[in-house]
Amino acid sequence: MCLCPRNQGLSSVTARICSGKSEIARGYVDNYRAGHIETEEKQFEGLISSARFYNAFSSSSKSCSDVRYFSSQVGATSSGEENDDSEGGFSEPETPQNAVKETITSLDENDDDLIPESELSQEEGVDDDMQKELEPLGTEADKGEKKSSKNKGISSLSKAILVNPSLPLSKVLNKWVEEGNEVTQLEFALTMIYLRRRRMYLKALQVSEWLESTKHLELEETNYASRVDLIAKVQGLFKAEEYIQQIPESLRGEIVYRTLLANYVAVSNMKKAEEVFNKMKKLRFPITCFSCNQLLLLYKRTDKKKIADVLLLMEKENIKPTSFTYQVLIDAKGQSNDITGMEQVVETMEAEGLKPNSHIKVTLARHYANCGLKDKTEALLKEMEGDDIKKNRWVCQYVLPIYASIGKEEEVERIWEVCKSNLRYSECMSAVEAWGKLKKFEKAEEAFNKMVVKKPSAKHYSVLLKVYVDHKMLSKGKELVRKMGESGCQIGPLTWDALVKLYVGAGEVEKADSILEKATTQTKMRALYTSYYCILDKYARRGDIHNAEKIFLKMKKAGYTPKLTQYQTLLQAYLIAKVPAYGFSDRMKADNVYPSKTMAFRLASAESFRKSVLSELLD
Incomplete structure (x- = not known):
């Protein structure tokens, strides 16, 4: 699937289709043209060809409004380049929306919204600690009262699972039914929401398996889609694809496939994500806002030039952008340091009647700070604080590190004093990060020590560890x-x-390599993208071709689809070692990676190291 036309394709398609396109689409198309680099020609078959789609887009607007209620950033994703925000959380699709709307809202308010799911899904020990993030660090006497009040909203099935953690889950569930409890879609949905919010994916999968095997309910497509998502999280995407073939054909619909699409987006696997999207087209499923948002999220991470094509598709199919759509576009502009373009997207959003939400405001503030625009950053942070920061307490955890980014130590101190009156884990973590940025290491350690009053998780340790890194x-x-x-x-x-970053920073790349090898071998868990890339980059800078190739191969085996950045880094090892990179272009082509002008020049430079046939024979 080619979502981004090569050579002349975009110009002609744009002229035919988008004479009336919105300013936001125009901006991305114009940016693409300005920075377009010709590569090998690929046929433009992709998104803008919707003659096959039937007129069923009445569901598009519904999909846009309901998008938060089903999957988005699912699965354990990588970090670094690929560690991005998600389109809401995964609230169980089995949930009848009106029946549990208040429950979902309550859960959302207690979730750490702006922490990317990709980060949370790979945390250590998050199941027991997820709800600590916004929980006050009060006394032990307060703890019991708060715990009992929190448990009021838990379904009876969730309580049964939590009370019997050592028993096989099937026995717990069967006993719960024998006690006269009825399995309903609502009870099942509330239980799955509860387990998912705590990242207890294995238990959630076991509940789903039990439900299917016991036939207590007549399963719907959303039940199957939930199972696909959980299999992807726990057992991997290959198993998830296999399971889809077992779903009754009548229930193997758009929701099932878009769940698979979202999981491939979560791991930034562009090739497979595009294959799934093409499969959905082939099956004549309607194009939904959710699927388009997933593609935007994917291309923001992997190939920003393709964003224009998704926008053209959305306009052609009359799919109205959501707040999340704009959030992705704003972040993409910000990542490119295009502040003017970022602000134009905000203007377009507001012209469409959508106000920037808290996620978007935080994104804007971070990009202003990264570009050194201190006045704009501070003005936006003050706007977020409102007239009384104590009444807008939720803001504290987000503004602390941003104030630190622009060197506002007095503002960090002011906000931190507000937090101290009734500390929360999330605020302590933000304070550690903020004081670390300001190189106030003693204060960072002091904020960390306040979290150690209760049993902290590895996530809490990781914040101070990052400061040291x-x-x-x-x-x-x-x-x-x-x-x-x-x-x-x-x-x-x-x-x-x-x-890994600690040891690489200290010049001990072999030690870092050894730690990562032992960790992944012993636990069978996948390391983050940045862990591998950090080691790859160091080996490449040394001209160590053998070890650079070894890490490159490990990244592929771990499921990270090779990108241009990785190939550029690997080629650097050959250039520094002054060794010809035989077959390098063919390798890139096989991985669907195409060289930029800079990469093409470097490949040509590597050609100069080739020896003559006679020289090679003599060697």
Whole structure:
């Protein structure tokens, strides 16, 4: 599937289809033209060819409004380039929306909305700690009262699962039914929401398997789609695809496939995501706002030039953008340091009657800060705070690190004082990050120690560990990891990533490589993208072709689809070692990666290292 036309394709297609396109689409198309680099010609078969689609887009607007109620950023994704925000959370699609609207809203308010799901899904020990993030760090006497009040909203089936953690889940569920409880879609949905919010995906999958095997309910498409998502999370995408073939054909619809699409987007697998989208087209499913948003999210990470084509498709099919659509576009502009373009997207959004939500405001503030626009950053942060920061307490955790980014130590101190009156885990973590950015390490450690009053998870340790990583404080980092082990924290991908960067920063790339190898071998968990790339980059800078190729291969085996950046880094090893990169272009083509002008020049430079046939024979 080619979503982005090569050579002349975009110009002609744009002229035919988008004479009346919106300013936002025009901006992305014009940017594409301005930065377009010719590569091998690929046929433009992709999105803008909708003659096959029947006139069923009455559901498009519904999909837009309901998008938050079913999957988005699902699965354990990588970090770094691929660690991005998600389109809402995964509230169980089985949920009758009117019946549990208040429950979903309540859960959303207690979720750490702006932390990417990709980060959360790979945390160590998050199942027990998920609800701590916005929970006050009060006294033990307060704890019991708060716990009992929180449990009021838990379904009876969820309670049964939590009360019997050591028993096989099937026995717990069968006993619950024998006690006279009725399995309904509502009860099942509330239970799945509860388990998902705590990232207890394995238990959620077991509940789903039990429901299908016992036939207590007549399953709907959304039930099957939920199962696909959970299999992808727990067992992998290959197993999820296999399971889809077992679903009755009448229930193997658009929701099932868009769930699979979202999972491939979650791991930034562009090739497979496009294959799934083409499959949906072939099956004549309607194009929904959800699927388009997923493609936008994918291309924001992997190939921003293709964003224009999705926008043209949405306009052609009269699919109205949602707030999330604009959030992705704003972030894409910000990542390219195109502040003018970013602000134009906001203007377009407001002209369409949509006001920037808190997610978007935080995104704008971060990009203003990254571009050194201190006045704009501070003005937006003050707007977010409102007249009384104590009444807008939720803002604290987000503004702390942004104030630190623009060097506003006094503002960090002011916000931190507000937080101290009734500390929350999320605010402590933000304070650690903020003080670290300001190089106030003692204050960062003080904020961290306030979290240790209760049993912290590895996620909480990782924030201080990142501070040590960023400032190459190897001895302190090693000591902190030792304390993590002693505290009983399960150490996983986030911690490995920090350790890798610590050792690479200290020049000990072999040690970093060894740690990552042992960790992935012993746990069978997938390391983050940035962990591999950090080691690859270091080996490449040394001209160590053997080890660079080894890491490149490990990234592929781990499921990270090769991108131009990885190939550029790998080629650097050959150039520094002054060794010809035989078959490099063919390798890239096989992975559907096409060279930029810079890459083409470097490939040509590598050709100069080729020896004559006679020289090679003599060697």
